[in-house]
Amino acid sequence: MLAKSSSSSLQQRRRCSSVTRATRVTPLAAATTPRAPVSSDFRIKNAPSIEERKGYAGYDAVGFTYEDFEDALLEHDGRLMFDIGSFVTGSVASLDSRGAYIDIGAKALAFCPTEELSSTRVGRASDVLQLGMLREFQVVREDRHDNVLIVSLKAAEAKIAWKRIRQMAAEDVTVMGKVSDANRGGVIVNVEGVQGFVPSSHLSVSLSAINNGDTLPLKFLETDEIRQRLVLSNRRAKVEKAITFKVGDVVVGTIASVKPYGAFVDIGGVNGLLHIxxxxxxxxxxxxxxxxxxxxxxxxxxxxxxxxxxxxxxTKKLEPTPGDMVNNPQLVFEKAEMMAEAFKQRVAAAEAAARAEEAKLASEIAGQALGEESLAAGASEEKAEASEE
Structure with missing residues (x-):
């Protein structure tokens, strides 16, 4: 029975193939040869039905028609042309509680979630974007569940911000950073929309004196976009501000903290070290x-x-008599400017003596070289006279 069924099926397929070959018309023939109208009642004897032909082609097994394929292309058109990580310019099409829908020129709108709008916390998308606003976004991923591209305004702005940070770091400019958090190691600040870190050792004031929301002048210590590492110094910025200080200057300060190895003195917003x-x-x-x-x-x-x-x-250099800072600190305070002036004079005299010594040494070297040249010239002349004789 099985053999008979297989034989019958094979014959049916051969008839189908024969009919298909007999009725196939090439495009050229269809264009050049007039055909008689076909009656709606025309039927090919023993021709397989449409459902049978779908079965031969494997439609039942695949479950995916040409119409489905076209729908899929339409659905994905405009999304596959954007690579993950690429930058696109889009306008805000609509806003809701979850984020913003962005028109990036594709058939489907892209979506920017609220958490991708800014590096700082955002309550609503309307706090950052408005309808029709044109901005640059970065494609970050594809949401296959909702069939939509996810874009990020935060990532695009961070890329621009890092470029500005590299330029400013190369120029060694002072920037302002807003404190967002603190820990035992230092404070976290926001600079140009990028999160940075200021170690405690690079703060000009104690960590306990800094509060969230404070703005600090900062200098760059390390900028690494790949590792997303930005380290800054408040102390460097403060020192630059106090650049009017010169070696030998006397300044009034307040002891900010005392350590076993010395004391930190606040001299106008800058902590200097008074070593023991x-x-x-x-x-x-x-x-x-x-x-x-x-x-x-x-x-x-x-x-x-x-x-x-x-x-x-x-304060050691300001002691009128060795040990006065221990025995009579008030005398040191009163005589500080006089002792500093005497120190400057000694330094200036020492520098002048050193310059004179260097000039004397240079003169001796030059004289020695000149003498050697004269001897060499005299020897050449004597040799020339001897050859003439």
């Missing part, structure tokens, strides 16, 4: 017995490192 070795000529066993937090002192600027944002200070 620069406190007095006399050996100090306990620094707290000499100075305390809140105490006002006069200090002399020893050095300034703009790159590292550090200022070194000294």
């Amino acid at each position: 070795s620069q406190l007095s000529h006399e050996r100090i066993a306990n620094i707290n017995s000499v100075i305390s937090v809140g105490q006002q002192v006069k200090v002399m600027v020893l050095s300034q490192d703009q790159q590292r944002g550090r200022v070194s200070l000294s």
Whole structure:
């Protein structure tokens, strides 16, 4: 019975193939050869039905028709041409509670969720965008569930912001950053829409004195767009602002904190280090017995490192007599300018002596070279005279 059924099916397929070959018309023949009208009652004997022909072609197995394929192309048209990570310009078509629908020139609108509108928290899309507004977005992913491209205004703006940050870092300009959070290691700030970090060691004031929402002047320490790493220094910016200080200047400061190795002195918004070795000529066993937090002192600027944002200070150089900072600090305060002037004069004299020594050495070297040239010239002349004789 099975063999008979298979044989019958094979014969039916052969008849179908024969009919198809017999009725196939080439495009050229169809264009050049007139055909008689076909009656609506015309039927090919034993021709398979449409459903049978679909079965031969495998439609039942695939479950996907040419009409379905065309619908799929229409559905995906305009989305596949945009690569993930590419930038597109689009206008805001509509806004809702979840985000914004963006017309990017495709047949389907793209979607920008609320969390992709800004690096800061946004309550509603209308807080950032308005209908008809033209902006640049970055394609970040494809939502296959809703069949829509997801774009990000935040990512596009971050790309532009990083470009500005690289330019400003190359020019070493001072920027303003808004504090958004703090931890034991430092504070998190927002600079040009990019999140950055300021270590505690690069703050010009104590961490406890900084609050969320504060604005700090900052200098760039590290900019790495690939690793999304932005590190800044508040101290460097403050030191640059206080660039009027010169080595040998005497400034009035307040002890901000005391450590075993020295004290940090606030000298007009900048914390300078008064190392314990620069406190007095006399050996100090306990620094707290000499100075305390809140105490006002006069200090002399020893050095300034703009790159590292550090200022070194000294009261040792201001002592009229070695040990006065321990035994009579008020005398040091009163005589500070006089002692600093004497220090500057000694430094100037030492520098002048060094320059004179360098000039003397250069003159001796030049004289020695001239003498050697004269000897060489004399030897050449004697040799020439000898050859003439």
